[in-house]
Amino acid sequence: MGDGPELDADGLPEELSAFDQILHRGEANPRTRSGIMTVEVLDTTPDWDVFRQRFEYASRKVLRLRQKVVTPTLPTAAPRWVVDPDLNLDYHVRRLRVAEPGTLRQVLDIAEVAAQSPLDISRPLWTATLLEGLQDGRAALMVHLSHAVTDGVGGVEMFANLYDLERDPPPQPPPPLPIPQDLSPNDLMRQGLTRLPGAIAGGVRDVLFGAAQAVGHAVRDPMSRLGSAIDYAMSGARVLGPVADPSPLLRRRSLASRSEAIDIEFGDLHRAAKAAGGSINDAYLAGLCGALRLYHEAKGIPVDTLPMAVPVNLRSEADPAGGNRFAGVNLAAPIGLQDPQARIANIRSQMTSKREERAIDMASAVAPVLSLLPDSVLESMAGSIVNSDVQASNVPVYAGDTFIAGAKILRQYGIGPLPGVAMMVVLVSRSGYCTITTRYDRASVNDHQLWAQCLLAGFDEVLALGGDGRAVPASFTLDTAPSSPLSSNGSTAQ
Numbered sequence: 001m002g003d004g005p006e007l008d009a010d011g012l013p014e015e016l017s018a019f020d021q022i023l024h025r026g027e028a029n030p031r032t033r034s035g036i037m038t039v040e041v042l043d044t045t046p047d048w049d050v051f052r053q054r055f056e057y058a059s060r061k062v063l064r065l066r067q068k069v070v071t072p073t074l075p076t077a078a079p080r081w082v083v084d085p086d087l088n089l090d091y092h093v094r095r096l097r098v099a100e101p102g103t104l105r106q107v108l109d110i111a112e113v114a115a116q117s118p119l120d121i122s123r124p125l126w127t128a129t130l131l132e133g134l135q136d137g138r139a140a141l142m143v144h145l146s147h148a149v150t151d152g153v154g155g156v157e158m159f160a161n162l163y164d165l166e167r168d169p170p171p172q173p174p175p176p177l178p179i180p181q182d183l184s185p186n187d188l189m190r191q192g193l194t195r196l197p198g199a200i201a202g203g204v205r206d207v208l209f210g211a212a213q214a215v216g217h218a219v220r221d222p223m224s225r226l227g228s229a230i231d232y233a234m235s236g237a238r239v240l241g242p243v244a245d246p247s248p249l250l251r252r253r254s255l256a257s258r259s260e261a262i263d264i265e266f267g268d269l270h271r272a273a274k275a276a277g278g279s280i281n282d283a284y285l286a287g288l289c290g291a292l293r294l295y296h297e298a299k300g301i302p303v304d305t306l307p308m309a310v311p312v313n314l315r316s317e318a319d320p321a322g323g324n325r326f327a328g329v330n331l332a333a334p335i336g337l338q339d340p341q342a343r344i345a346n347i348r349s350q351m352t353s354k355r356e357e358r359a360i361d362m363a364s365a366v367a368p369v370l371s372l373l374p375d376s377v378l379e380s381m382a383g384s385i386v387n388s389d390v391q392a393s394n395v396p397v398y399a400g401d402t403f404i405a406g407a408k409i410l411r412q413y414g415i416g417p418l419p420g421v422a423m424m425v426v427l428v429s430r431s432g433y434c435t436i437t438t439r440y441d442r443a444s445v446n447d448h449q450l451w452a453q454c455l456l457a458g459f460d461e462v463l464a465l466g467g468d469g470r471a472v473p474a475s476f477t478l479d480t481a482p483s484s485p486l487s488s489n490g491s492t493a494q
Contacts, residue, residue, distance in 0.1 A: 016079045038413065041409070047406065048095060068125070070188050084124055087180075104475050108259045112257060156395065163402040167408065246389050250306070252422075258442055269284070290335075291454045298450055330387065389421060398430055
């Protein structure tokens, strides 16, 4: 047996990493639940039998769709992914009908309830729900996935098998069924006990070898080794330490949440970013900072900065699609800067500096220790490893048109978890459009109409740098907020 992790038929690790174990354990608690959800708007309602078959075939190609997590009765081994011998696809693939008038607002409200609900950890950790009855004959696909399965970027790669590049592709033969594994928690515990002596011996060997190497290096170059350790420790303090005082407006936490979304043409955001000398991500974060500034000012509590966490993808081409490979970068979000170009420059400078930190992956480094802590301790630590009021993710999906069961995907909205933060924001770029979805704790953001106005206006500030592009409301209409100075322009998803 080699030193590397055991891989399944998809080339994915069979054992959960320490970080993935923490995410999996958190599924049982509403304060630590970290499910990923996406809502895709389809241009037509697909045939149900064809739609279900797409997931049947995809589950044969993507093992994680048929695998559940088996946790040993006693912690003698790491939890393991196994192909569920009792998979019931009808539990995972569902259909609902949205009441009239069938708006995206209604869809997001349904998604919010699903996002707050736990996934059944005794089954494969996902559900896919076809929502019928949207306006103009459209439909929506709502996918709910445990973060223990993968992160956002890995999910794009993992679930590419669901989609076609044309509306009516030629029929394909069904892929072969994966071989099921009937492994019980007691079986896994006994396997761990059998391997324990070898694992202990191997661990002792590795520790002794590593210690011998460290001593050798220290004897040859003591000052360099000491300096390297100090540099790493200082980098870790910068990575995990606070970067700004939290906002007094966003301090409260509850179990109630809501999502709002806007649409932006990709080209408009790209031109604005280029005009300011930044990237798409810089412009995105600058627009979000503008929205937060306007909201704080409207509430009479202006602040200069607040702590914002930005996940950075650490996944290489050699990494499997499953599991999580990202690190959180802490920014002092410059929400007090009114000039959007200055915000972009400030964010770009911070992101460049933070990406170069030696200890950028510190959270994963301490995960093996954290995974040993009781659930109650992990709950109390939720959101404290990355001290932030807001988290903001950027997930590029597919550049061209994609279809599922004969329906074209028009938009995709990402609804992220709230791991102890006031707001999670997800940008999804797909098929020429960017969507920005903000999911927030209602105890922190208690005026949803005001926030919707500020979200739109904050991004319009940035888009104006590149021309006359404007953000479009997706989950709301401006006529619901009569005090808004902006003109109503409606949404393609309404």
